[in-house]
Amino acid sequence: MTARNGKSTLRVDPIACHAHGLCAELLPEMITLDEWGYPLTQRIPIPDALSRDARRAAAACPTLALRLDRQQSAGAHPAQHGRNESSNRVSAG
Secondary structure (H helix, E strand, C coil): CEECCEEEEEEECCCCCCCCCHHHHHCCCCEEECCCCCEEECCCCCCHHHHHHHHHHHHHCCCCCEEEEECCCCCCCHHHHCCCHHHHCCCCC
16 A cells, blocks of 8 residues: 555554454464563554555554554655645744
C-alpha cells in the first residue's frame, strides 16, 4: 500500500487493544504477540507484497486498534495530504 509520497507503517493503539491476537494471525510476518497476547510491531514500511494482508488485518481488528499510518517522504508538503499545518497556528498579533 503505497501512499502518494511514501509507504504505510503499522500502529497499534495500546488503549483500544484488548489482545484478541487476530492481527498476528493475519499478518505474522510483521506482528508478534507479547506474553500477555498484545501485538508487537516495528515502525518499518510495509512491503508491497504484504500491503493487502496489512489492510485486511487492520480492517479485521475487533476494537479497531490496528491502523495503517501513511508516512510522508522528506520533501512532501503537508498540504498535499489535506493537512495544512499553517491553519493550526495562532497569530501573535
